Amino acid sequence: xxxxxxxxxxxxxxxxxxxxxxxxxxxxxxxxxxxxxxxxxxxxxxxxxxxxxxxxxxxxxxxxxxxxxxxxxxxxxxxxxxxxxxxxxxxxxxxxxxxxxxxxxxxxxxxxxxxxxxxxxxxxxxxxxxxxxxxxxxxxxxxxxxxxxxxxxxxxxxxxxxxxxxxxxxxxxxxxxxxxxxxxxxxxxxxxxxxxxxxxxxxxxxxxxxxxxxxxxxxxxxxxxxxxxxxxxxxxxx
Amino acid sequence: xxxxxxxxxxxxxxxxxxxxxxxxxxxxxxxxxxxxxxxxxxxxxxxxxxxxxxxxxxxxxxxxxxxxxxxxxxxxxxxxxxxxxxxxxxxxxxxxxxxxxxxxxxxxxxxxxx
Numbered sequence: 001x002x003x004x005x006x007x008x009x010x011x012x013x014x015x016x017x018x019x020x021x022x023x024x025x026x027x028x029x030x031x032x033x034x035x036x037x038x039x040x041x042x043x044x045x046x047x048x049x050x051x052x053x054x055x056x057x058x059x060x061x062x063x064x065x066x067x068x069x070x071x072x073x074x075x076x077x078x079x080x081x082x083x084x085x086x087x088x089x090x091x092x093x094x095x096x097x098x099x100x101x102x103x104x105x106x107x108x109x110x111x112x113x114x115x116x117x118x119x120x121x122x123x124x125x126x127x128x129x130x131x132x133x134x135x136x137x138x139x140x141x142x143x144x145x146x147x148x149x150x151x152x153x154x155x156x157x158x159x160x161x162x163x164x165x166x167x168x169x170x171x172x173x174x175x176x177x178x179x180x181x182x183x184x185x186x187x188x189x190x191x192x193x194x195x196x197x198x199x200x201x202x203x204x205x206x207x208x209x210x211x212x213x214x215x216x217x218x219x220x221x222x223x224x225x226x227x228x229x230x231x232x233x234x235x236x237x238x
Numbered sequence: 239x240x241x242x243x244x245x246x247x248x249x250x251x252x253x254x255x256x257x258x259x260x261x262x263x264x265x266x267x268x269x270x271x272x273x274x275x276x277x278x279x280x281x282x283x284x285x286x287x288x289x290x291x292x293x294x295x296x297x298x299x300x301x302x303x304x305x306x307x308x309x310x311x312x313x314x315x316x317x318x319x320x321x322x323x324x325x326x327x328x329x330x331x332x333x334x335x336x337x338x339x340x341x342x343x344x345x346x347x348x349x350x351x352x
Binding site for chain 1: 332333334335336338339340341342343344345346
């Protein structure tokens with residue numbers, strides 16, 4: 001019995017039970033999205049689409065797709081990337097995240113499975129060591145002709161740009177909600193309870209157009225939409 | 239968090255079960271279960287302390303705790319804000335509270351109407 005208990009605790013400390021649970025600010029902003037608009041037009045007459053949402057679990061997004069009889073997969077990769085067991089070092093001794101372990105535990109799907117992938121702002125906030133491997137995996141799980149939507153900050157956005165969740169509230173309309181991380185309370189070996197309130201995810205880099213094109217070079221086509229709020233929307237087709 | 243109603247079959251938070259659970263009544267589960275849970279025609283509630291690593295088949299499923307496994311509900315699935323679910327969900331209706339964590343698929347399967 002005790003070994004079963006130990007296995008349970010080990011299981012729920014793993015990547016399927018995130019150590020850091022995102023809390024949502026109550027403030028939501030509405031935003032028009034040209035990229036989403038183009039995506040919506042493409043799936044208007046489609047049936048039984050298979051969609052992958054890589055943002056925080058969004059009841060709104062799940063409802064949006066299931067009401068239209070599509071299947072939706074939810075996988076919060078940013079939260080998954082905070083798993084302490086991913087920490088390792090490279091050959092030079094620099095701290096990095098283990099991309100192989102990350103992809104062993106996340107984005108595990110059959111090849112050519114998805115019609116649509118909603119990346120949102122993932123590449124801007126994901127650790128450097130994970131960005132290219134994740135994009136490579138997304139290419140393989142997208143169907144030929146499948147589409148991926150991603151948002152990238154421009155230089156004008158500034159280094160302190162908060163990380164947002166995105167909720168689909170219309171064919172070309174999103175609600176943005178700032179993410180604030182709160183560490184879950186954990187009891188240490190002495191019995192003391194540890195909690196810490198930390199800020200949301202930090203912007204890791206600003207991609208220019210050339211960087212974005214290089215990142216998605218294996219895709220068949222790429223389309224840019226420049227918005228007024230210092231965000232570039234990118235729609236790529238496998 | 240909603241407390242279990244009286245008269246409901248219950249698994250308390252100190253109970254650990256490994257194996258196949260089946261029954262013909264509603265079940266409130268606040269302990270640890272590994273295996274499979276089959277409650278066709280009845281409802282399963284995973285309480286806030288519940289830790290389930292099992293496939294679940296029931297009429298309705300409410301999750302307040304942690305569940306790893308696929309859920310097949312002939313009527314409805316509810317994920318409360320403290321829910322942490324890893325697995326695929328197939329059901330007729332679904333309700334997800336803000337704050338719930340889901341890693342997996344949601345597929346709505348409508349019952350045939352005559």
